[in-house]
Amino acid sequence: MIRFFPLNFRSVFKCLILFTIFHFFSTPAFSNKKNQTNYKVQSLSVLKRILKKSIKRNCRKTKKLGFMAQSLTVGDILYSHFAHRKKIPASNIKILTSIASLFHLRPEYYFVTDVYSVSPLLDGVVRGNIFLKGYGDPVFLQENIRELVNKLKLKGINKITGDIIVDESFFDKKRYGIGWKKNNNLKTYMVPSSALSLNFNSVLISVDPGKRNNLNAPKIRIDPSSEAIKIKSKIKKDRYTKSSKLTFQKVFSKNKKDIFLIKGKIPLKGNIINKRLPITYPSLYTAGVFLSLLENNSIILTGRIKIGRTPNHANLLVRHSSKSLSSIIKTMNKWSNNFISEQILKTLGAELFGLPGTSKKGLKAVRNYLFSIGISKNSFKIFDGSGLSRMNRITPYAMVKVLDHAFHDHRFSSDFISSLPIYGIDGTLRKRRRLTKDEYRVRAKTGYLNGVSSLSGYVFSRNGEILGFSILINGNGCKGKRLAREVTKYLQLFDRSLHKKGKSIVLNIKKRKKISKTLIKNNFNKWHRTYKPRLY
Template sequence: MTVKNYSFGMLFLFLLIFMIGSGATDRNNEAANTIEERNTMTKQIESFIKSEPKLNGAITGISVRSASNGEKLYEHMGDVRLRPASNMKLLTAAAALAVLGENHTFSTEILTTGSIKSGTLTGDLFLKGKGDPTLLPSDFDNFAKKIKESGVNVIKGDIVADDTWYDEVRLSPDLIWSDEHWYYGAQISALTASPDTDFDAGTVIVEVGPRSKGKKPDVTVSPKTNYIEVKNTAITSEPSAEEDLTLKRVHGENTLTIEGTIPAGSAVIKEWMTVWEPTGYAMDLFQQSLKEEGISWTGKVKMNAAPSEAEVLYSHESMPLSEVLVPFMKLSNNTIAEVLVKEMGKVVHGEGSWEKGLEVVETELTKMGMNTGSLMIRDGSGISHATLIPPNEISKLLYAVQSQSWYDSYLHSLPIAGKADRMTGGTLRSRMEDKNIQAKTGTIYGVSTLSGMVETESGEKLIFSIMLNNLLDEEDGPEIEDKIVELIQSQ
């Protein structure tokens, strides 16, 4: 009996040792395979960088991390400060969610300083903006209807715009002059308007359509506004000619010039052009809406702060920040980025400025583990050529945000590669179809960037940041980035 028990015990011990040994071998094999995969990825990416002629003379920064534990798996010049372009929006969005919260809204108020009696408001009417970048022409129509419903037909006083929620600085510090008239260089005001649901606040949509040869093309501006003057010297050319049309806004004015030629029978040219001083633009739309409701006023149209004793007649709330993030990140909306910076400054420091807002951004990024001492942040959108961030810091942020309560809203806002819908695929809608990638793009002169998350062929989730600087043509960037992502994903 003793011998049998001893034999059984020895057998059990041998089996246990064998199982442990097998498990250790499996783990060793798995670790060896992982190391081999990492070495393969490193070799493939390094080989590609060396062999790609479009990267000759350029700076290539890459950082790859595990999404599960943040371990850095690969880097190429990962600690070198590079221009992020719109990858800066990854930082702005994270800070805004942390400071303002997913449910934060922007309000617009209608205030009065007088009394309403027998259809007449004796006193001034104020339109006070608090930064809402999503106000549409239909919202101004609704404001007028609410005023009408409150019993006002005549205003014996002034119509006053109050944009004092933010400071008077309209353009971010490093915006170059040639970007001022395009939608991505719009001026920032606490009272502004967007022409459509892309929410490019402070812009109008200009459409130029050909007529018969020799005639001036048709030009339409929407929304209709008296704030814009159009000088059209363009000519419709013969159908076989090439399009050679130039649209500009005169600096310091709201005069749009249209010059050159457009071929007969060609498609309509459509551009989003900025206005000079968006507060006045919003007020022009508001005046139109008041007139359409049959509301008149005896005073002037002014710009001033509403007095503290003014009473709120109506308050409008925007969609929550979690929804604003979708057009912001998917479409890479620069105006929303800069509004968020000023809003953070206003909420935290009581000053809606770039200086105070960026202080808040850096404070929040430090809390999330970024080494802000290695960054140069000049704006919220990344249009600045002075903003500098290392790829390792971007990948570090993308790892850290996963633990935040608002992460789902953050991730939802990122473009999904290959998804045709603009509010799903965003700036990645025509790239890397069926690759299971969510990432933020970025482009300015000589710069192309892409940072986000990818699922590898083995099912592992990885975080990556690819930053290409000093390119001779930034349009070469996406193809190069897509190839690097493909190499990362193949592991």
Template sequence: MILRAARNPWFKLVHALGLAALTNTGGLVAATPATERWDSSSASARASADLPPGVLKTLRQAQVPASALSVVIAPLPARSKATGETPVRLAHQADTSVNPASVMKLFTTYAGLSLLGPEHLWRTRVYADGPVRDGVLQGNLIVRGSGDPKLVVERLQDLLTQVQAAGVREVRGDIVLDRSVFDVRERSEPFDDEPLRPYNVGPDGLLLNFKAVVYKFTPDPAKGHVQVQHEPPLAGLKVTPQLPLSSAPCSDWRRQLQADFSQALQVRFAGSYPASCGEREWPVAYPEPHQYAPLVMQAMWRGVGGQLTGQVRYGARPAQARLLLEAPSLPLSEVIKDINKLSNNVMAQQLYLSLSSELGAPGRFEASRVRLSQWWRHEFPGQPEPVLDNGSGLSRTERSTAQALTALLQKAHAGPHAPIFVDSLAVAGVDGTAVRLKDRLPNSPVIGNAWLKTGSLRDVASVAGYVQGQSGQRYTLVAVLHHPQAHQARAALDQLLEWTARDTTSPRKPSPERSP
């Protein structure tokens, strides 16, 4: 069953596992478009156009030089039948290699669709290492992960219910968790020193519930306190059950809780909760990620009525173990919606590692980089090759040019998986990380007519995707700000979206010195 946002309690967690959407507001501009030509087989864009005046003004106000902005805006289809060249409406710093943050997920998801197929499934398998008599397994129960990017609490509970339906209600041995499908090390230091932020959760061959705990706060004004609950259950976890309500404003409500996560199994909230907040949820990465899966598995096995004599531990599946059942994941076509719309980092890394694990050996970042590189050179000959690290954009080393991203977007739109790929992107002002555009661009033709992937790092603000112009022409748009003041200039990205959508003004002809 596919769980939709309205009834899936893990929707907010999936969103929290990504980086923040663009949040700054900015003025709008409708500038006269420039139409030029760009030979996409060249190492760089030979044609460039002046940036719209409003964009230049925003950059100046934020003290960001125009050289910190890379842009390519090009109409679809990709190539002119007459010349074989790509018509470009706007190009600026198109061949400059920059870090586009989470926009890098476009490479991972499109490569996944191309190499694995939209119907690709991950299969979590359960084995018995011993005979089963009268509901009792005399031996170990082995749960072998496949790298499923979204094995959340509801699906894990269904899996354990199926185990019981297969005849195992008591395990007189251990429950063994086999995550050997991936060969990855846990990150020694969290990204930007934020270990409890869900976006820092690392990949795992048996990734359960994103290694995160969601704390739910439900006020009871009549009793003057807020009830604190958590999901999923973890064996031995104790949490402060309730807190007093306060009349404080809801801003910065998490700080007011005075949370203490220093002891992984003893979570304390020593402050108060603002009554004005209503019901809220707080997703937190579990402080001891290596212990998370065993604690969740133990609690949930007992939660469905199962009995266990031994312990829950990590290990490998014995060769003689007998397959009891397998549980398929959601198809890749659904998985990439969470990756792109919600900018889910760990799901992107799971998919990226699967590019190599599906070849038979344990998935490794290095091997996935090789496979994606080979795919890129075959599918995009002559185009500048992107530099990937973990496939999510949560990296300081990942790089691409606006030119390469444009080539990918153009080809994806013309390919057999175009509807699936476009549907995975956030719709401007409607959903995902682009929902806030409705507030920043009210009454704009962009709203509901752009399909976007956004990106954000400390010194990066980016957006890429498709924009429907008022003329009926659809465009690919790639814009990356790479500067310490990037976030102060994010309004420039909104202005580029607006400028692209307002394309009904007759284009001016390129000056002779710019024509290729």
């Protein structure tokens, strides 16, 4: 028997391991994928228990987390964890900026950029100065300023016997928000604000090494070209270096011009290196681009660029109108653009409280909106419109209440909700792992700073309820992305029966309609009758 059935204990042990693995993965939880996707959280008590376990699993220090979830359909609070403690919200502040601007300015509001002249046009010549005036357009791009120049050319203008007067009096001269840590930072997420801006107040610098055996200095291009930007190059070509090692520095600004120093080593042959850098003087940079486009279109200018104000009796030559405010806010929230939010904040201050538009006036408008929907002053502290300041504070309860009122205000709710990134699909949430097969159920705004992670928005659950939630994490005690993924997944799978709560839902809907009607009635005078900007 031993001869025909040898005992090889190693092979027997391997067979046992394979058998247990096969048996484990052949269970219904793993073999049937439908069971996984059809899993439902069918009661509030189960949801609370699952969320509590998820918080304990992903947070070593639970006090670092502030979280709240509320049903916006029924009105009851589903879960609360330190929801009345103020936390740093980071870019979740953009939720307040966007809702307040949609509330006060209307979704159809648009920005303009104008060119004026004092003297009339005679035989293709403008005798005197022309005035380039901005009204805070946050999405004024290179192709838009080219359109302005083309319109001037189509008007028959061939010569301007004066200067280009740059007018940025619609905003104040403060370029950065309160509490920003600039420290000569060359990151494009922290650029100065101005009433006359171009390309998000940044410039693209390209370094081209050239052909293989070409030992000449590399070609450096500025896009778009402007006389307000100068480049100093200390780049060396080295045959022994395989990859480019370049550093970009802002040396100093003389005569209100940005001078960038580029130094380092590049190989004899390589790819073009592109670097986008922030500028210091936005209005002069925009005027410099305007001047170069005039020259390209054979429009002669005898003067130079100056800073001044447009006289009241000036005549409008050409105008550029931006997209609607709702589409601009969509760009802002999808990609968390700090520059757009600061421009909108100052525009809000200028339109509601007069010139010049300042951050303080804009913040006053945001606070007035928060007070009007019943949020106490002890629930928040805001110092900018983008969330870059670490002095900002808000409670998850206040954030969910803002989301609640925005959802039930029919005048702009669809514009705001569509501006939020979709989980795992687009915007700042495009790289997140998909939650389930059902997509487009989570729309939320992200927020990041050093030691700060936040996510606030809406979840459309299985049973048709709309849930509002806010996750604010301050400190390194929680796994932010993992916790947010689990929380939104469980909220999405929430599928309680609403038959027992039918009466309360009807009462809740009537109550919310009454609230929205009183809000509209009380704030009707503040709601501008026209969506056109005030041209002071």
